[in-house]
Amino acid sequence: MRSNGMNSGGRGRRWSTGVVAAVAAVGLLGACGSDDDAPAETDGGEATSEGDVTVGLITKTETNPFFVTMRTVATDYAQEQGVGLTALAGEFDGDNEGQVQAMENLISQGVDGIMITPNNSSGVLGAIEQARSQGIVVIALDTATDPEDAVDATFATDNFEAGRLQGAYVRAVLGDEEPRLIMLDGTAGGTVDTFRHDGFLEGFGLEEGDPAILGMENTQGDQNTAQTAMENLLQRSPDVNAVYTINEPAARGAYAAIEARGLTDQVTIGSIDGGCEGVQDVADGKYAATVMQFPAEMVRQGIDAIVEAAGGGEAPSGFVDTGSVVITDNPIEGIESEDTAWGLENCWG
């Protein structure tokens, strides 16, 4: 499961998985020695000599495939560009303390730039401010900070746009049919969740609170939770014809529930992410479309920007949309899309 910006997992999980993640991390480090495509190069010191550019990458966790992709790409790309890379991560999603510590370590290491998928906490923001005050370029990846200008620049999917694309596509599939929508959200109040949700409604052409929205449920982006929620919602609203999902695991859960009731012909499911599994699901016809995002792009553009700034060039600024693309094998006029063959070539995870 993955969804950037979501406290994926949610309630009760933290104290158990915190420890888990810690030991899993130790396990992974131990495994790195023999693992060719180790996700993290934890010691960038070797590459660091006078004049070389050094970059730090801090992800929310090191287990989520989305972040694993980021780290793999960062490692490869940094090597390619002759840049020193130190990859760190929180122990679990929402591990503010872990991110702050990672920031402090990178600051004392004296890196030129830091890329972070930030937890939005004052603690993390404080550490970011500290880094910037020492002339370190800080770039937010995947998730914007709040306020956005707490970092130099943000390289991320425009989640509102991604949501809008999903909504527009699903609505277009419905055509003249009266919409009856169920929304499977991630976590209540999450930044990304809100952007995608609101974007979807705009693209779909409904206002929040419209009676055509038959139900909404938080799924933590978890397949099992999403399936259960969908089953229960279908119990009340078996006449649904459109489903919004926060990410692909949620879409899989929704599909399973809908399939069990034999409603697949009647319902159009949309999703967001572009993980390879999700694209495959679209290819298999489980849901109509997914909106792909590009974590590799975020990392590459981020490293480029830091290298440029370190070389005396202009520091990056503002929000840089790394793009989002509708993936479907059922293209609809008026909505730009790529097919799943293209999707499988460009997916992450």
Add this chain to the structure above:
Amino acid sequence: MSESTAAAAARPPGRSAADPPPGGAAPPASERRQALGRALRNPLVGPLAALLVAVVLFTLMTDTFATAGNASLILQQSIVIGTLALGQTLIILTAGIDLANGAIAVLGTIVMAKFVFEGGNPLTALLLGLTITVVLGAISGLLVTRLGLPPFIVTLGMLTVVYAIARLYSESRSYSVSEPLLRFWGQGTTLGGVRITWGTLLLLVVFTVFWFALARTSWGRHVYAVGNAPEAARLVGIKVNRTILSVYVAAGALYGLAAWQALGRIPNADPNAYQTANLDSITAVVIGGTSLFGGRGSVVGTLIGALIVGVLRSGLTQAGIDNLYQDLATGVLVIVAVSLDQASRRRAAR
């Protein structure tokens, strides 16, 4: 399971009553009062009442709740946590706790799915998965009994280790399953328009089996005795460590079954799945009236506990109420259940 010796032969040597006491038979009125007292003292009364209240409430609040289809759905949704909670019940009855059950089951799903994914025989995959969960249960049990470590610490460690193994072995990706054997429990039949999965039937069968084992066999009595008064159990000749170990092994087997069930429900083995299953299972056990201090409780209570959680989730969703209220209600029930347990134990200790 231990104690193969001293079966019915242990009947005490008959002795003529030297001093037959008066009043062997109580008058019927007091007997009825006793029966009523016993019924009210039954720790299932509370959970059952909570379940009934919830069902009645949601029946009144929605048109869609009180249907056979919905009941079937709630059962299906309760299968995995219910099976895990059954194993958890066994362990909690011995005054232990298992934080690793979800992780063990997840590893089971991954072993089964990845083995098939790599071209293995599904039956072998299944047996491999089941074996691994049993072995992991046995390891917990051995650490608890041989090294005398507290179950909380042992299973916290196991949780961490097993989770890491699951991630490493799965290479942090998920494996979907199409083998009919592994998906078997998600299949089913339709009875009068209601879908009944084999998994639902299995859940009921497994609960019945363990109800019988706990309530009607000598092994069951030993499990209760070991949890309630380990020293007394040892003194009367119960092999305490062997009983505890048997419980962890049985729980491991149940986690394997839960893994199989999970693939029936979601044919996708994901190392990130069921992250809160350990706590969810403890929740079901506690709401079901089983004491965290061991020696008191029942699997029937646990089934009711799991159903209460399922009913709340289903009912609140259908009533259009934010599912955070489900967490809220569940949390309140946990606290109420633990308070009742404390109160009853304090009464007993007087």
Add this chain to the structure above:
Amino acid sequence: MSSTTTGTEGRGAETPQADGRTPVLEGRKLSKSYGHVRAMVDADFELMPGEVLAVIGDNGAGKSTLVKALSGAVTPDKGELLLDGKPVTFRSPIEARALGIETVYQDLAVAPALDIASNLFLGRELRRSGPLGSLLRMVDARAMRDEAQHQLDALGVRIPDVRQPVESLSGGQRQSVAVARAAAFATKLVIMDEPTAALGVRESGMVLDLIRRISARGLPVMLISHNMPHVFDIADRIHIHRLGSRVAVVSPRTHTMSDAVAIMTGAARPEDVGGRSHYDERAQGRQRARSTDGSDGPPTPADRVNPEGGEGAGSVP
């Protein structure tokens, strides 16, 4: 039980007592050390058929080690145990129990949450006949309830419903359940380790009554207690333990409580108090004790004095 008596003048190592009766349980020169601590030093012990033998001793005198050795919880380093005159070794309480020695522990050893019937049969549940019992280990709950009720009734323990959890009982009732359990299964003897220590006056009385009833069945009882009035109320003989071994066996008829306490604490030598007692010096098997009442006649209070000697010597004076 009144037909049984003591009168154990010295006796041969393998031969019965002078009166022709063999002790039910006999310990000879039992020793047990824990590291440098010598908890039991050449301790002798015997329990005669039908008697209530109290064992008293100051804290640290080694009573509990003796009890453990006799009940199988501890295996002595040295010495010999004879059950009905035959040498035995217990490696666990289970083995002792299998031979008919039941022990009632101070801390009850009951499972409070289980019902009375289950507690009575804990560890030796009655099973259903046939494969249900042998294969599935299904218990015969009804038979256990009936039998439990019967056992309690037989001992005059009034408990209306054996399906009640033990924790719903008073302390005395709980102890009664533990005692009833021991009585139900013991074929040789019952050891009671401080059975009244945690009980009030009235409840202690209940338990003492139970001991009398058990004794009346002809089952010998070994009672370990600190409570002198209880001991003097119920014991036929009193084994006094001091510094790891038996120093004397006295009779409540010939000795006062203060005599017993004096011997127990070492304030007096056994031969100096009570007029007719005998002491057992822990001298390597040399018999020092004299018998002053060597009669083999019917038991009288005087007869209940047991002159002790080193059994190893085993000679009649």
